[in-house]
Amino acid sequence: xxxxxxxxxxxxxxxxxxxxxxxxxxxxxxxxxxxxxxxxxxxxxxxxxxxxxxxxxxxxxxxxxxxxxxxxxxxxxxxxxxxxxxxxxxxxxxxxxxxxxxxxxxxxxxxxxxxxxxxxxxxxxxxxxxxxxxxxxxxxxxxxxxxxxxxxxxxxxxxxxxxxxxxxxxxxxxxxxxxxxxxxxxxxxxxxxxxxxxxxxxxxxxxxxxxxxxxxxxxxxxxxxxxxxxxxxxxxxxxxxxxxxxxxxxxxxxxxxxxxxxxxxxxxxxxxxxxxxxxxxxxxxxxx
Numbered sequence: 534x535x536x537x538x539x540x541x542x543x544x545x546x547x548x549x550x551x552x553x554x555x556x557x558x559x560x561x562x563x564x565x566x567x568x569x570x571x572x573x574x575x576x577x578x579x580x581x582x583x584x585x586x587x588x589x590x591x592x593x594x595x596x597x598x599x600x601x602x603x604x605x606x607x608x609x610x611x612x613x614x615x616x617x618x619x620x621x622x623x624x625x626x627x628x629x630x631x632x633x634x635x636x637x638x639x640x641x642x643x644x645x646x647x648x649x650x651x652x653x654x655x656x657x658x659x660x661x662x663x664x665x666x667x668x669x670x671x672x673x674x675x676x677x678x679x680x681x682x683x684x685x686x687x688x689x690x691x692x693x694x695x696x697x698x699x700x701x702x703x704x705x706x707x708x709x710x711x712x713x714x715x716x717x718x719x720x721x722x723x724x725x726x727x728x729x730x731x732x733x734x735x736x737x738x739x740x741x742x743x744x745x746x747x748x749x750x751x752x753x754x755x756x757x758x759x760x761x762x763x764x765x766x767x768x769x770x771x772x773x774x775x776x777x778x779x780x781x782x783x784x785x786x787x788x789x790x791x792x793x794x795x796x797x798x799x800x801x802x803x804x805x806x807x808x809x810x811x812x813x814x815x816x817x818x819x820x821x
Contacts, residue, residue: 538565550622558617564606572620580609584650585696586770600648639688650695657690
């Protein structure tokens, strides 16, 4: 059997955050998870980043933020002079009273978004690179101000979600106050393995198909079909990495009713076939 490794992060209750400074990194750590948030800046090498069900290539520099309990790993070429800086802080940070204050709402949104993993644009990486490097050279109270400044910078930067898992209905309720969208997302989560049509979901919240389509996209920034397919692909990724089910079984157990459509959809979203995805993930996991 293969499974993710749980990492014990060297952070204690007295720490607000910790900074790990790795020069000439070996990139030999397997896919792992922990309950803490993590910001990872990789410089001077190229390779692949794994966050949840996302596998992407990067060149020269990469900056990502990973929320609690998301499997992640970086695989880089062992270029002499590469540099990796990792910042880790407790998941309890999200619930600190100060984070609920108005001035911190952008940071609160950042932390919620990070629960699906985030990557940042090249422009954002260049803008925040020096601030992150600066943290490795600082001590005392000034580090706290720089850390909060960094989070604020990240909260206002171009960023993209990495993990195509189910929609966070609790986060949706916080930001949209919409019980209808929460009801819809919960229904999809329970029935994505079944055949679901747009009219069925629209009727659930007493809306016409057209009105519901506009409503759903305005709340999730996705079409209903894209959202449903992302959930199915995310479940397929989980089955591919955690079970020995055949590709055909994964296809039908994830809500797809056509193998060729499943493979086409999977390749479009993951840039590799289901078989290739399974092989790659298995190479990164620990064997027991």
